[in-house]
Amino acid sequence: MSDVVVVDGPESFLAALDRIELLGDSLPVFHGWPKFDVKVDGDRYNGTLTPKLMSGLVEFQDQLLRTYAEIRYGSSSIGKLSAADKADLEIVLAITKGSTNGQGPLDGVLNKIISALPMNKMSGGNVTALLIVAVLCLAGYMVFSGWNQADLEKAKIASVERQSSTQAMLIGKLADALASKNLPPEAVAIKDRAAEGYRSIVAGAPDATSMDIQGEHFNADELEKIRTQEPLPKSRKERREDVYIDMVKRHPDYLSLTLRLPGSDYTFPGRVDLSKFDQAKVNRLFDSLRDSSPIRLFHYSSEQKGRILRTDVIAVDDVTVGQANTAP
Structure with a gap:
């Protein structure tokens, strides 16, 4: 059994990343790091919270809850969470004077979210x-950097010029991860949720003269640009195709699937609503998993920039097969 690796700072996090292959099924446990760190400057932000900024912080908290609900229960509805879940995911902030500087531990939240991945x-x-x-x-x-390779490279260069070597290494690791063509859909969802949460904080301080998030400085013009940014559009598509099932997890009312298209290493989560799915064909999903053989499914996917983020599996698609068998 692998020893537990405790991450208590950026240096130990970087060291843990280098040892991932050696940890087996054991994942790092976070203790005391990282911390939520947002500093807001402006005439009305002197160790105080306006109602609008408070609303932005609440929305950030809600995005954390939705992140966990989506990963753990397959739905972004906060109503899926128990009282214990919500308590474990709650951030307690300390507000300091001189500016409105909110800080609070994220270690417990991250341990909870990572345990569900x-x-x-x-x-x-x-x-x-x-x-x-x-x-x-x-x-x-x-959190507000673009996804394209050029923007990610700019962020890496800027971090080297402005940040400590450790900070620059963290930014470099993140830029490389975001640029990966096989980035897991869970990572895409987490990135989106984080961006929406922090954007809500920015929107909650419309008259701020500047803001610092994890040491990255944003002036008034940059903050206004962030407020007006629209999230990347997502589309829903009807699909009928062969897929491989890499994992099936049974829940009382639904199945959670990990799916993969033929010829691809990229996996995405699927969900089967057992109240609507043909019960006579549920075993065919498990047969496909057992035999490592493709199965043709009818499903509705949520996609962004051509990438399937998640999908709802409606049925085993026998229509094409049946038509083929009756063809002369």
């Missing part, structure tokens, strides 16, 4: 990428 079904590279994105994006690192 399907790490044991992923390759070492995907585990590393997902861990980097989950930890650093939720902590606010590079």
